[in-house]
């Protein structure tokens with residue numbers, strides 16, 4: 440008999456009932472160190488006082504009104520994002536997938552309105568993940584995500600990861616945009632080198648096409664800059680955001696330049712819940728914390744510390760691990776052992792990590808984890824590695 444919850448997930452036999460900072464408490468009382476943060480969502484850990492305050496005080500006043508009306512919390516969050524990024528304008532969604540939908544629509548509408556309605560193609564890359572909607576799976580294009588769900592949304596051109604010549608050759612008079620994650624998350628924590636990111640920006644400028652960055656997983660302080668593309672010193676035309684921006688409350692956004700957004704006039708897009716007062720009140724509190732240069736400096740310091748310790752772990756367990764990769768607190772351990780076995784051994788030792796493609800385990804801890812948390816994480820990962828090696 441089918442379970443009452445549609446069985447689309449392979450769930451671990453863990454039931455967390457409470458969270459405190461970087462810690463999760465299981466129903467049986469065990470305390471797990473959370474290096475997954477709900478897949479890069481709980482940017483400020485669990486039950487952060489500023490987020491609890493923002494949510495509860497908003498909840499006592501007003502939950503929902505609809506985008507038929509002015510929403511001051513939405514305006515405040517849009518202003519913060521415009522002030523701190525390349526963007527001139529922001530649309531709020533509830534998830535990364537919805538951000539992908541709008542990014543694709545925005546790029547196509549841009550060229551339609553410019554009198555180039557045939558420019559509909561979007562170049563995407565092997566190993567990418569942009570969500571599970573029809574546009575998201577068509578954008579990623581992998582058989583794993585698309586099989587059985589045809590007919591697929593047309594207009595996506597899939598290229599190998601990190602192959603500049605292939606991109607240059609694929610751009611045609613049908614190309615509207617290049618869509619890429621600056622650091623692939625689901626694909627196995629694969630950072631795009633800065634030179635390649637600059638190369639993509641140059642190609643877009645040369646051909647007058649749009650650069651869309653998917654910073655759903657790598658954005659909001661995760662790599663040690665507010666947004667990952669800042670490391671390459673470039674700016675996109677359109678950027679997808681979600682996960683960390685809500686700190687655990689469902690919230691996403693599409694950020695764009697005035698030019699890229701020019702086709703999105705009244706009536707061209709909308710969302711019932713997108714930008715609701717609860718989500719935006721929390722988003723403002725997240726931005727107040729994460730956009731602070733001192734906070735980001737701490738993310739970078741802790742990332743350096745964690746990475747150094749992880750290099751030691753990999754060196755002392757060459758039979759389990761191959762390498763450390765990633766950027767900031769978006770780290771991956773490429774495994775020699777089966778990655779799921781390492782994740783499961785982590786559960787046995789009360790540390791949470793997240794599997795990814797390419798036999799990688801992801802470490803995406805809360806950005807405000809402490810030095811003590813890092814020391815504890817290493818002890819637990821060490822025990823997990825020994826367990827896997829002994830098996």
Ligand SMILES: Cc1ncc(COP(=O)(O)O)c(C=O)c1O
Nearest residue numbers: 534535536568569570624655656
């Ligand atoms: C890079 C990227 N884009 C898009 C998505 C989809 O986001 P959501 O699951 O919030 O719809 C994800 C989710 O993992 C992601 O990592």
